[in-house]
Amino acid sequence: MPDPVNVYEIGSPEFNAFFKRMRERADAGGSPTGDVNSRLLARVRESGDSELTQFAQQLFEGLHPYAEATVERILDLVARQGDVALTQLTRVFDGYPLTSATIRVSQKDLDALAQKADPELLDVCRRDVLPRLMRFHERQRQESWQLEERGGSVGIRVQPLQRVALYVPGGKAFYPSSLMMAAVPAKVAGVKEIAVFTPPGALEQTPLLAALLKELGISEVYRLGGAQAIAAAAFGTEKVARVDKIVGPGSEFVALAKRMVFGRVDIDNVAGPSEVVVLFDGSANAAWVAADMLAQAEHDELAAAVGVTDSAEAAQAVVAELAKQLASLPREATARRSLQNFGGIVVAPSMGFGIRFADTLAPEHLEILTEQAEQHAAQVKNAGAIFVGPYAPEAFGDYCAGPNHVLPTVGTARFASALSVGDFLRQVSIIRGSAELLAANRQTILKLARAEGLEAHARSVELRS
Amino acid sequence: MPDPVNVYEIGSPEFNAFFKRMRERADAGGSPTGDVNSRLLARVRESGDSELTQFAQQLFEGLHPYAEATVERILDLVARQGDVALTQLTRVFDGYPLTSATIRVSQKDLDALAQKADPELLDVCRRDVLPRLMRFHERQRQESWQLEERGGSVGIRVQPLQRVALYVPGGKAFYPSSLMMAAVPAKVAGVKEIAVFTPPGALEQTPLLAALLKELGISEVYRLGGAQAIAAAAFGTEKVARVDKIVGPGSEFVALAKRMVFGRVDIDNVAGPSEVVVLFDGSANAAWVAADMLAQAEHDELAAAVGVTDSAEAAQAVVAELAKQLASLPREATARRSLQNFGGIVVAPSMGFGIRFADTLAPEHLEILTEQAEQHAAQVKNAGAIFVGPYAPEAFGDYCAGPNHVLPTVGTARFASALSVGDFLRQVSIIRGSAELLAANRQTILKLARAEGLEAHARSVELRS
Numbered sequence: 001m002p003d004p005v006n007v008y009e010i011g012s013p014e015f016n017a018f019f020k021r022m023r024e025r026a027d028a029g030g031s032p033t034g035d036v037n038s039r040l041l042a043r044v045r046e047s048g049d050s051e052l053t054q055f056a057q058q059l060f061e062g063l064h065p066y067a068e069a070t071v072e073r074i075l076d077l078v079a080r081q082g083d084v085a086l087t088q089l090t091r092v093f094d095g096y097p098l099t100s101a102t103i104r105v106s107q108k109d110l111d112a113l114a115q116k117a118d119p120e121l122l123d124v125c126r127r128d129v130l131p132r133l134m135r136f137h138e139r140q141r142q143e144s145w146q147l148e149e150r151g152g153s154v155g156i157r158v159q160p161l162q163r164v165a166l167y168v169p170g171g172k173a174f175y176p177s178s179l180m181m182a183a184v185p186a187k188v189a190g191v192k193e194i195a196v197f198t199p200p201g202a203l204e205q206t207p208l209l210a211a212l213l214k215e216l217g218i219s220e221v222y223r224l225g226g227a228q229a230i231a232a233a234a235f236g237t238e239k240v241a242r243v244d245k246i247v248g249p250g251s252e253f254v255a256l257a258k259r260m261v262f263g264r265v266d267i268d269n270v271a272g273p274s275e276v277v278v279l280f281d282g283s284a285n286a287a288w289v290a291a292d293m294l295a296q297a298e299h300d301e302l303a304a305a306v307g308v309t310d311s312a313e314a315a316q317a318v319v320a321e322l323a324k325q326l327a328s329l330p331r332e333a334t335a336r337r338s339l340q341n342f343g344g345i346v347v348a349p350s351m352g353f354g355i356r357f358a359d360t361l362a363p364e365h366l367e368i369l370t371e372q373a374e375q376h377a378a379q380v381k382n383a384g385a386i387f388v389g390p391y392a393p394e395a396f397g398d399y400c401a402g403p404n405h406v407l408p409t410v411g412t413a414r415f416a417s418a419l420s421v422g423d424f425l426r427q428v429s430i431i432r433g434s435a436e437l438l439a440a441n442r443q444t445i446l447k448l449a450r451a452e453g454l455e456a457h458a459r460s461v462e463l464r465s
Numbered sequence: 466m467p468d469p470v471n472v473y474e475i476g477s478p479e480f481n482a483f484f485k486r487m488r489e490r491a492d493a494g495g496s497p498t499g500d501v502n503s504r505l506l507a508r509v510r511e512s513g514d515s516e517l518t519q520f521a522q523q524l525f526e527g528l529h530p531y532a533e534a535t536v537e538r539i540l541d542l543v544a545r546q547g548d549v550a551l552t553q554l555t556r557v558f559d560g561y562p563l564t565s566a567t568i569r570v571s572q573k574d575l576d577a578l579a580q581k582a583d584p585e586l587l588d589v590c591r592r593d594v595l596p597r598l599m600r601f602h603e604r605q606r607q608e609s610w611q612l613e614e615r616g617g618s619v620g621i622r623v624q625p626l627q628r629v630a631l632y633v634p635g636g637k638a639f640y641p642s643s644l645m646m647a648a649v650p651a652k653v654a655g656v657k658e659i660a661v662f663t664p665p666g667a668l669e670q671t672p673l674l675a676a677l678l679k680e681l682g683i684s685e686v687y688r689l690g691g692a693q694a695i696a697a698a699a700f701g702t703e704k705v706a707r708v709d710k711i712v713g714p715g716s717e718f719v720a721l722a723k724r725m726v727f728g729r730v731d732i733d734n735v736a737g738p739s740e741v742v743v744l745f746d747g748s749a750n751a752a753w754v755a756a757d758m759l760a761q762a763e764h765d766e767l768a769a770a771v772g773v774t775d776s777a778e779a780a781q782a783v784v785a786e787l788a789k790q791l792a793s794l795p796r797e798a799t800a801r802r803s804l805q806n807f808g809g810i811v812v813a814p815s816m817g818f819g820i821r822f823a824d825t826l827a828p829e830h831l832e833i834l835t836e837q838a839e840q841h842a843a844q845v846k847n848a849g850a851i852f853v854g855p856y857a858p859e860a861f862g863d864y865c866a867g868p869n870h871v872l873p874t875v876g877t878a879r880f881a882s883a884l885s886v887g888d889f890l891r892q893v894s895i896i897r898g899s900a901e902l903l904a905a906n907r908q909t910i911l912k913l914a915r916a917e918g919l920e921a922h923a924r925s926v927e928l929r930s
Contacts, residue, residue: 121916128909136619139610147604147867152856154601154867161880162846175917208916244880263724263735266880270728291925298921330920377895381627385894391617391929392898395922399910402612402619403894415626415709415731417892427882429850429868430842433857444593445864451586451673452640455795456763457860460756464856 004322004336005293005307005343007315010353018344022361025273025304025342025410033065040092055088071227071256078231083238089228096200098223103239105203105221110210113203117211125176125208126215129400133184136402140421141188151434156427161266163193163241164424165233166218167248168209170202170225176212177398181405181419182248183216189424194218195243197233199225226250230257234265247406247419268419272410273302275342276394277363277383279354279376280318282311284369285390290321292367292393297338298331304342306361308354315345355379362413365394384413438464469787469801470758470772470808472780475818483809487826490738490769490807490875498530505557520553536692536721543696548703554693561665563688568704570668570686575675578668582676590641590673591680594865598649601867605886606653616899621892626731628658628706629889630698631683632713633674635667635690641677642863646870646884647713648681654889659683660708662698664690691715695722699730712871712884733884737875738767740807741859742828742848744819744841745783747776749834750855755786757832757858762803763796769807771826773819780810820844827878830859849878903929 008015037060044056059077063069077085083100090098146155166182168174186194196213200223203210213221222240224232230250236242245266246258258267276296280289293305309315322339326332348354355376358366362382370376373389380386384407385397398405408416442461449457473480502525509521524542528534542550548565555563611620631647633639651659661678665688668675678686687705689697695715701707710731711723723732741761745754758770774780787804791797813819820841823831827847835841838854845851849872850862863870873881907926914922 118916121912124909124912128906129913136612139612140621145604147601152854156605156868157851159846172918177913177917259728262727263877266877287928288925291921291928294921295919295925298919325921325924329924330918335921381624383893385896386622388895388897389617390898391900391903392896393903393925393929395910395914395925396898396903396906397894397896398922399913400906401896403621403896407894412728412731413891413893415891418894420892422887426878426880427885428848428878429862429872429883430853431850431857431862431866431868432853433855433861435856438856438858438861441593441597441861441865444589445860447586447589448594448642448864449860451583452642453637453795454760454763456756456759456790456800457863459790459794460753460760460858460860463752463756464858 001323003319004326005319005339005345007312007319007345007347010346010348010357015346022304022342025302033067033070037063037065037070043095044092052088052091056092059089059092067252068256071253071260074227075231075257075260078228078237079235086224086228086232086237086240089226090200090224093226093228094200096223098200100239103222103224105223107219109203110214110219110221113207113210114214116207118208121176121208122211122215125180125212129177129180130184130215132400132402133180134188137185137188137404137421140185142422142425146430150437150440152437153430153432155430157430159426159428160190160192161244161424161426162191163195163243164191165243165246166194166196167229167246167250167254168196168198168202169250169254170199171205173251174202174206174209176208177405178249179209179212183218185404185419185421186247186424187216189421191424193220195220195222195233195240197222197224197229199223227253227257230254230261234261245424247423268406268423269408269412269416271406272412273304274299274409275304275306275361275363276365276367277306277308277358277361278367279308279351279358279370280314281309281351281370282314283371284314286314286317286321287325288390288393289318289369290325293318293322293339293343294325294329294335295393295395296365297335297343298329299334299338301334301337301341303338305339306343306363307345308348308358309345310348310351310354312347315347318345351376352379358383362411364407364409364413365397367392367394382413384408384418435464466788468784469791470784470804470810472777472784472810472812475811475813475822480811487769487807490767498532498535502528502530502535508560509557517553517556521557524554524557532717532721536718536725539692539718540696540722540725543693543702544700551689551693551697551702554691555665555689558691558693559665561688563665565704568687568689570688572684574668575679575684575686578672578675579679581672583673586641586673587676587680590645590677594642594645595649595680597865597867598645599653602650602653602869602886605650607887607890611895615902615905617902618895618897620895622895624891624893625655625657626709626889626891627656628660628708629656630708630711631659631661632694632711632715632719633661633663633667634715634719635664636670638716639667639671639674641673642870643714644674644677648683650869650884650886651712651889652681654886656889658685660685660687660698660705662687662689662694664688692718692722695719695726699726710889712888733871733888734873734877734881737877738769739764739874740769740771740826740828741830741832742771742773742823742826743832743834744773744816744823745779745834746774746816746836747779748836749779751779751782751786752790753855753858754783754834755790758783758787758804758808759790759794759800760858760860761830762800762808763794764803766799766802766806768803770804771808771828772810773813773823774810775813775816775819777812780812783810816841817844823848827876829872829874829878830862832857832859847878849873849883900929
């Protein structure tokens with residue numbers, strides 16, 4: 001069997017090709033829908049529902065075979081037809097008989113489902129995970145402040161957002177940890193209205209979701225998934241009040257819809273595929289390095305697990321460990337493809353070189369398993385989260401270390417940060433005037449306003465003196 | 466002469482139509498380019514430059530007559546052809562003979578231009594404005610922190626962005642105050658590389674720009690405007706290193722380009738037209754209310770100046786003052802059209818009603834000239850900046866009160882805040898492990914990882930015990 005991952009020497013032609021592939025990974029666009037649309041339309045026709053067939057024809061008519069086009073059409077339908085579009089779209093895409101009466105999940109249904117959650121798992125979340133997340137995020141609270149001066153003052157009033165949507169994907173894509181990571185900062189910020197959107201059937205399939213929502217004090221839940229959920233949250237309909245911000249991961253349709261409604265509402269970053277860079281030297285335990293790379297590679301085929309080292313020998317030891325550990329992994333096939341696509345071990349002439357290479361990738365997760373882990377961490381410029389030392393595997397941060405696991409992906413750590421309490425707060429500027437304070441600044445304002453040709457600005461101050 | 470502004474009673478059909486117009490103002494899209502493209506092409510042909518003519522034909526070939534299409538084409542050309550596209554696009558759109566050698570402004574040119582600035586104006590900026598802005602923004606600095614636990618720790622390391630672009634519009638659109646408002650938070654955050662992009666000729670037309678840049682310690686300046694400037698900043702070319710974030714206002718092309726490159730780089734909010742809501746009661750000086758509305762209306766025809774009051778009498782007094790003050794205003798025509806388009810005085814049954822109406826607009830600026838200004842300010846939910854009391858005209862905040870005048874427009878104050886030091890910082894999560902800390906969390910991680918079907922995550926922790 002060939003090695004599960006390639007080893008590249010920095011600067012070699014193979015390394016350059018690998019580097020190019022990593023950069024292009026960030027630019028992947030929306031994908032063709034193929035014949036999905038015609039299959040969906042055929043399924044609707046077979047159902048014999050003439051109203052729904054008419055709707056589906058309108059939906060798919062003249063549509064370009066790209067995901068973007070479908071998402072644009074969905075947004076437009078929800079904006080114009082409200083709940084009618086929501087129920088029909090859910091019938092078409094989810095095959096679920098949604099009515100305007102069942103768009104929102106009743107409290108009774110939520111309570112009944114919450115009862116069915118695995119009590120041991122719920123207990124771990126309630127006793128261990130949530131308190132650790134709360135403690136970390138409470139440290140991110142922000143205080144209002146003001147600077148007083150001549151009877152007036154200037155300052156910042158910190159306020160929570162009024163109303164936010166959490167998108168929670170359904171089925172196998174539902175991760176209890178992701179729900180907690182999105183909800184905790186919103187709760188700590190003091191957001192009063194938190195509305196959850198999740199595809200129909202998701203609650204029934206994963207009762208833990210209902211139990212966690214109850215634990216978090218969230219009771220407004222909609223049976224809506226995909227682009228139609230994002231449209232409902234952004235525009236509002238008869239049954240769904242529009243929100244101020246939408247957070248949470250989802251399918252390609254969800255990601256595209258979030259990007260399109262951005263500006264009308266706020267969104268968290270559009271989540272790309274996940275990645276880890278593991279910096280290691282000869283002192284690192286090769287089995288641990290390999291295990292951490294596999295924990296990333298098992299996510300999906302687009303995940304990237306990259307080792308970076310100054311030791312060719314250590315690199316080979318990790319390759320051998322990867323081969324060994326892969327053999328017994330339940331998600332072996334996914335992990336293998338991920339390693340082939342975007343995996344690699346890069347051998348650099350020094351750790352300094354290696355860190356500069358890692359900086360160009362600006363990885364979501366950066367682990368440092370080197371003898372001088374602290375010094376190396378201090379040199380890193382671009383990373384979403386840094387895991388320092390051998391006892392900080394990414395999985396610790398994924399679940400319960402405390403920091404948020406919603407992190408900037410595919411190089412956006414150059415400018416973006418983890419989801420935080422600040423994402424759910426606003427800073428309102430407060431300017432309190434006084435006759436004395438205004439008089440002290442009068443000449444400055446007049447001079448600048450007139451230099452900018454804004455005479456009415458100048459007069460609004462002149463009148464007051 | 467008819468009244469310069471309408472008075473609406475809340476709930477009346479006229480009010481409802483006004484309210485609808487205000488909401489639609491937020492949704493204005495890209496505009497048709499009309500025959501601009503063919504006129505530009507004709508101008509290039511007349512120049513007799515065959516290379517440029519060929520480029521312009523490629524640029525405009527088969528282009529849909531909408532601004533979006535032109536901007537998409539410009540981005541694509543710069544991404545593929547780099548500096549060649551930059552110089553040719555500048556020749557086409559700005560009619561300026563840019564070469565790859567003159568894309569960047571030399572230090573000698575900058576110094577010579579700085580000498581020509583109006584010394585009195587520069588002095589006001591240096592002695593009064595910049596120190597006030599610095600003092601306010603320094604209060605926004607953020608500290609790194611960590612929580613220690615069982616030999617490990619979790620925390621946040623605060624880091625400035627590496628490299629940002631400030632876009633500075635040219636000619637009449639250049640406002641010295643806007644340059645200071647964009648540069649000060651970047652400097653306070655500690656951004657090392659600040660690159661300025663401004664259309665060719667802008668520095669020559671406004672030498673104060675060069676002098677302010679010198680004062681701010683910024684020496685990397687490019688003769689690039691429009692969508693090509695944004696493309697250069699976002700993608701990088703031979704002469705321009707790509708940045709991590711782009712801030713600053715610009716033309717429609719600039720706004721569209723910023724929106725399109727968002728995700729690849731960060732951007733500040735896409736600036737929409739400006740607005741003010743003035744809350745006033747019978748105690749307010751009608752002349753001051755009118756002057757503040759005019760200071761907004763003089764900006765441009767899309768600016769919105771809205772008065773909100775509980776007194777029909779006070780409303781009429783403001784209408785009379787508007788008519789009187791308009792007559793002598795240099796930008797009377799613009800202010801009149803703005804008041805006709807999006808101006809109005811809304812009479813509410815109580816100030817409480819009025820405040821709730823203001824909240825639905827979520828205005829960029831909210832002034833409160835009422836007897837109980839403090840209490841009313843406390844009730845406001847959505848506003849970019851609140852100006853409390855009769856001696857806090859918006860113009861004070863526009864120039865030198867301290868808070869940033871780059872504020873969320875057209876209703877985005879529901880979820881967005883003023884430009885701040887935080888916009889130029891990143892929060893990197895730091896997780897330091899220890900054998901004891903990991904062991905204490907082992908069972909929690911294993912339980913959750915296996916519930917999520919991520920066996921490799923579980924094993925990465927198990928291996929370490």
